[in-house]
Amino acid sequence: MAGRSAEVLLGLGFAGIMTTLFLGFQWAPSVAIDAFESPAAQRIFYWHVPAAWAAFIAFAVLFTGSTMWFFNRSPLGWRLHVAGAEAGLACGLIAVWSGCVWGAAEWGTPWDWTDVRLNTFGLLTLLALFLVLGRQSQPDGVETRDTFSTFGLFGFVLVPFTYIATRIWEIRHPGPVVGAGDDGGSLSGDMAIVLFIGALSFTIFIIGHILISMRITSLEQRLEQAQHHIDGGK
Amino acid sequence: MAEVLLSIKGVEVRRGMSVVLSSFGLEVNSGDITVIHGANGSGKSTVIETAARLLPLEKGQVSHHQQMTMHSDGRRKKPVKPFGLTLQSNGVIGSETIENHLRTVAALSEKEVDLAPLLQSYDIKHRTQDIIAHLSGGQQRKVAVLAGLLPAMISREPTLVLLDEPDAGLDDAAITTLTQHIVSLASAGHGFLIASHNPSLRKIGTRLHNLTGEEPGVENKAKPWETKGQPKQARNVLVRTGHRYASSTHAGLARNGLAAMMILGCMLALGDPSILPSGLWLTGGILAPAFASGLAGDPTSHLMQEARANDWWRSQVQRTPSALGLGVLIGGIVTAGACYVYISEIDIMLVLIGAMICEATMSGVRFLHASTQRLARPNAVFIRLLLPAFILPWALIVSWAAGR
Numbered sequence: 001m002a003g004r005s006a007e008v009l010l011g012l013g014f015a016g017i018m019t020t021l022f023l024g025f026q027w028a029p030s031v032a033i034d035a036f037e038s039p040a041a042q043r044i045f046y047w048h049v050p051a052a053w054a055a056f057i058a059f060a061v062l063f064t065g066s067t068m069w070f071f072n073r074s075p076l077g078w079r080l081h082v083a084g085a086e087a088g089l090a091c092g093l094i095a096v097w098s099g100c101v102w103g104a105a106e107w108g109t110p111w112d113w114t115d116v117r118l119n120t121f122g123l124l125t126l127l128a129l130f131l132v133l134g135r136q137s138q139p140d141g142v143e144t145r146d147t148f149s150t151f152g153l154f155g156f157v158l159v160p161f162t163y164i165a166t167r168i169w170e171i172r173h174p175g176p177v178v179g180a181g182d183d184g185g186s187l188s189g190d191m192a193i194v195l196f197i198g199a200l201s202f203t204i205f206i207i208g209h210i211l212i213s214m215r216i217t218s219l220e221q222r223l224e225q226a227q228h229h230i231d232g233g234k
Numbered sequence: 235m236a237e238v239l240l241s242i243k244g245v246e247v248r249r250g251m252s253v254v255l256s257s258f259g260l261e262v263n264s265g266d267i268t269v270i271h272g273a274n275g276s277g278k279s280t281v282i283e284t285a286a287r288l289l290p291l292e293k294g295q296v297s298h299h300q301q302m303t304m305h306s307d308g309r310r311k312k313p314v315k316p317f318g319l320t321l322q323s324n325g326v327i328g329s330e331t332i333e334n335h336l337r338t339v340a341a342l343s344e345k346e347v348d349l350a351p352l353l354q355s356y357d358i359k360h361r362t363q364d365i366i367a368h369l370s371g372g373q374q375r376k377v378a379v380l381a382g383l384l385p386a387m388i389s390r391e392p393t394l395v396l397l398d399e400p401d402a403g404l405d406d407a408a409i410t411t412l413t414q415h416i417v418s419l420a421s422a423g424h425g426f427l428i429a430s431h432n433p434s435l436r437k438i439g440t441r442l443h444n445l446t447g448e449e450p451g452v453e454n455k456a457k458p459w460e461t462k463g464q465p466k467q468a469r470n471v472l473v474r475t476g477h478r479y480a481s482s483t484h485a486g487l488a489r490n491g492l493a494a495m496m497i498l499g500c501m502l503a504l505g506d507p508s509i510l511p512s513g514l515w516l517t518g519g520i521l522a523p524a525f526a527s528g529l530a531g532d533p534t535s536h537l538m539q540e541a542r543a544n545d546w547w548r549s550q551v552q553r554t555p556s557a558l559g560l561g562v563l564i565g566g567i568v569t570a571g572a573c574y575v576y577i578s579e580i581d582i583m584l585v586l587i588g589a590m591i592c593e594a595t596m597s598g599v600r601f602l603h604a605s606t607q608r609l610a611r612p613n614a615v616f617i618r619l620l621l622p623a624f625i626l627p628w629a630l631i632v633s634w635a636a637g638r
Contacts, residue, residue: 073292114630123620129616130619134616137611137614137616138610139250139610140250140251141249142248143608147605147609151605224251
């Protein structure tokens with residue numbers, strides 16, 4: 001069981017994500033029809049927000065790993081960097097895709113190039129895609145790790161921008177709806193429960209994803225060392 | 235007492251994940267001809283590139299003229315004095331003429347020199363005005379070797395010269411000339427670090443290093459070199475060189491101008507521009523070609539990948555030549571053209587905004603491009619995935635320009 005904890009977490013998270021989808025479509029209350037252009041599409045929110053939340057966790061792991069590698073040349077740091085980029089890409093794409101679907105229904109356009117949160121989050125996802133594809137295109141080495149870690153560090157600068165974007169520039173995205181201060185935001189109790197299940201499920205899923213990814217990277221490194229040893233390297 | 239021109243102390247260097255140099259140290263003093271020899275893959279080129287500050291250090295430090303130039307903690311300083319460098323690749327872009335390239339090398343030392351006798355000694359004087367791409371492989375190597383020797387040839391101060399397999403591809407006469415130049419320059423107080431298998435070069439070594447230890451070589455009794463350079467102040471060498479590269483290849487027109495023309499053409503293919511309502515869409519249409527032109531990047535960045543020219547420049551001055559200001563010119567011209575097409579008049583304010591958009595975008599793309607140059611395969615990386623980062627600022631500027 002202990003050796004399979006990552007797979008268990010991934011499975012639990014996936015089941016929770018599917019449950020969130022079911023609850024979001026079948027059980028969560030409908031929103032007021034005068035508050036949204038497309039009230040039915042609002043149900044995408046139960047995937048969109050938790051996926052973005054999980055992506056931010058992954059980006060934090062990416063930043064931590066990049067820092068550990070860049071300043072301490074820590075192999076664990078590099079594994080966290082790789083895992084954070086892959087998990088960030090997976091959840092970032094879910095958040096972007098679900099946002100595009102929702103945006104098309106609600107705003108009449110899937111993307112708005114002047115919305116700061118949309119663009120900074122999209123850029124973070126592109127950065128994760130760049131890191132994942134870029135790493136595969138290069139031989140593993142300190143130059144490769146240094147360069148991509150630098151991008152990981154710079155990329156994290158976007159996170160606070162993305163976070164505060166709707167507080168400063170409320171262009172398309174609304175301001176905070178959860179924990180918005182004394183008025184408690186605009187979520188009803190049942191909505192908050194589904195959102196909470198979604199956030200918990202995506203969090204468990206992302207932890208499982210990161211653990212599995214780190215294990216694969218570790219195995220890749222062992223394989224490379226073994227090959228190097230066979231080749232007679234130092 | 236001889237001046238220490240190069241000091242490598244306790245360095246550890248990796249290539250990929252392999253440690254190639256470990257606890258390695260070496261000194262080159264003025265008058266030394268240190269020849270590194272050893273089997274293929276033993277790390278000779280790694281020593282030269284470490285001395286040239288091209289490889290990151292895991293441990294230790296490299297100093298030129300007793301001033302730290304690279305440290306394992308990441309510090310990297312431009313050497314206090316110019317040095318000569320010939321890499322295994324020639325480090326020269328093909329569209330340069332021999333004369334322009336060697337004059338640029340001399341300009342980095344703030345000197346000018348009569349090149350004719352030097353070119354004559356390598357039997358390439360008759361090709362002085364030819365572009366390097368039109369030379370044979372051996373002739374190109376002669377230019378690269380001469381470029382490596384030139385900082386010492388034109389300097390009265392002891393100068394460090396790093397040569398990696400300088401004899402590769404040279405004919406016997408050129409190798410003889412090369413060895414004569416090296417011994418006379420060393421007699422004049424310059425110091426050499428040479429990686430080579432060639433017995434002719436090992437024969438002139440005053441110190442022989444096999445990467446694990448050093449043994450004395452021959453005593454150098456050659457007649458000292460007579461310095462040939464004259465002082466000449468050189469300003470903005472990088473920018474002037476970048477513009478020369480861009481103009482000699484027409485890369486600015488081919489890459490940036492064409493990108494702008496394509497965007498303008500695509501938009502015109504969609505309909506009559508005169509029916510567009512004034513405001514956001516019209517302003518966006520006018521400023522889009524300048525933006526596309528900037529997204530194509532600095533044309534010199536692509537040229538610098540030829541024959542490791544970017545590494546040669548990075549080792550010398552920490553940066554590579556760039557066509558700074560070319561974006562203003564191209565952006566202004568294409569925006570003026572777009573203004574004329576869309577509104578049948580040239581709006582000076584929009585032209586200025588277009589020029590700034592193009593230059594700023596080009597600089598951003600140049601920065602992204604430069605940040606991947608340490609990778610083993612910089613061309614294989616998907617750095618252009620990050621270009622959408624420029625769309626938001628462009629859209630905000632268009633929005634502002636439309637509302638003014």
